[in-house]
Amino acid sequence: MDSPRTMFERIWSRHVVAEGPGGHTLLYIDRHLLHEGSTHAFARLAKAGRRVRRPDLTFATADHYVLTSPGAVATDPEIQAMVEALTSHTAEQGVTYFGPGDARRGIVHIIGPELALTLPGMTLVCGDSHTSTHGAVGALAFGIGSTEVEHVMATQTLWQRKPKTMRITVEGRLALGVAAKDVILAIIGQIGAGGGTGHAIEYAGSTIRAMSMDERMTVCNMSIEAGARAGMVAPDETTVAYLEGRPFAPRGEAWAQGLQAWRALPTDPGAAFDRELSLDAAAIAPAVTWGTSPQDALPITERVPDPAAEPDPARRASMERALGYMGLRPGTPLAEIRVDRVFIGSCTNSRLDDLRAAARIVQGRRAVVPAWVVPGSGTVKRAAEAEGLDQVFRDAGFEWREAGCSMCVGMNGEVAAEGERVASTSNRNFEGRQGKGARTHLMSPAMAAAAAVTGRLTDVRRLG
């Protein structure tokens, strides 16, 4: 009998091209996803006279720099140039490109699983830290830097040191009003923004098993906010049902072979992880962040924490700085904090399940602050429109926009104003993330919808 193995170990060992010096492994990459940020790598590749080795395994989309206001054209020539450069580089290198005007275009981490470019058992990389999202289908997926992007373009491989493994098991039923976002915020709050550094995380347990693929993607997406480059969930019938028939899913005999391989992927009973952690789903409440790190999450029923109560001086100084930036006073009930705008979108929370959850809260109510809904992809947008969700949002005074990264990162110029307080379904509440001086509170789509209709951070359970 072979010794019990983790899913991570299975995928890793299947992709080893060579064991190099110093404990480094040359790892084969099955999928390489690109966006406008890959332009710098394309330029260096061309300058070195190299080609994309496997254009058939490489896919590109325009998401970070595309404007999401319907019909808008970038007036900033540098923003426009980022999209145009990706268009010309992908054409030169023969890479499939979902550019402006393509119905499949969308945020790279939305369209990967949605088009079944991402499959279980694969290695997948992208020059974006939220590549961990793709692990939700049972892939080993992680973000890389620009030089690594160029390396994968040229060689279809990467030198990697094997990360440690961590299993996070969540057991039990989530209470009404508690979302996947609250689960991952609770996890990050517990292990800290650096708690997963050097690790690949596997999320397991009955709570994760009961989640839809959209929800699993939300959880895996924010692995990097705990410092882990990769987060993954074992494929099961939910995964298979999700993937079947999608545009790039294997067909015929290849689908049958894939199914057989994927069913053998899950971690064996008794396999050892370097670190294990358990959470009780029943103890997780709807959460919001109060500070400038995703680890600064608390149940909405709590108050802004008091740095004076923090014994560690470095941590105290960091809290004081965060509260100063956020313009918050210790002891203020979180549910009394007024917001200036609401952003529902990003690779964390812009899938159909997210828009449905937000629309349920919005139905029959009015937004009292400017509120945007930015669907994750053209596919999500059309599916939401087919269900009438766009009308629910429009009737409530929300802006229904085109797909893209938009105000999660503001690279396309869609930013919040200095000092504006944003209730956001995105992944990072860093200083300046949504615009210079903008203040971000992270939360689930339903919680963001609740904030939009009340104008303050709100316990969604009180709206019913």
Add this chain to the structure above:
Amino acid sequence: MEPFRRLTAVAAPIDLPNVDTDRIIPARFLRKPRSPEYVRFLFHDLRFGPDGSPRSDFVLNQSAYRAAKILVTAENFGCGSSREMAVWALDAYGIRAVVAPSLGDIFRENCFKNGLLPVLLPAEAVATLRGRLRERPGAMVTVDLEARTVTAPGGATHRFEIDPFRRELLLTGQDEIAVTLGYEARIAEFEAGHRAELPWVIPPR
């Protein structure tokens, strides 16, 4: 890539934990091609006030630390976004080494690819070093990659771990892609086996 062997230079302490790459370089600068202009983008919104003038409370704006080539940081420096431009901005400023108790994984990789040396030391040693740098502004630190040591002002020496592969590439300044292209036959052989065993990996056309 410029090789890294041994560096003795002014070191600047950064005491804030979890300094993310958005703070090292805000997103609005990422569309700029790599150029010496990146020196201005480094820590931009921490370093400069609304009118563009240097903020006196930021460490690199204090005259003793201005010539720093080494940063000594708190935990989880470089967390967050994979933007390699964070390293480009550090490089443009002249920073060649970052000493920390822990670093963002992707940021750390990006350092290696650009000839910057990321050094991990125990939290207590790094905290003591930062304290020493605050007490003696402008003090020099030596980072020796050949000997794998960091020498604090006053002579305390800390040995650090670094894997031999990364160390060799830094010492010689080799291009990693060129190294990997030397494995072409192995890659091609792997691909043939992979395609046969996992036919579902190749996307349908």
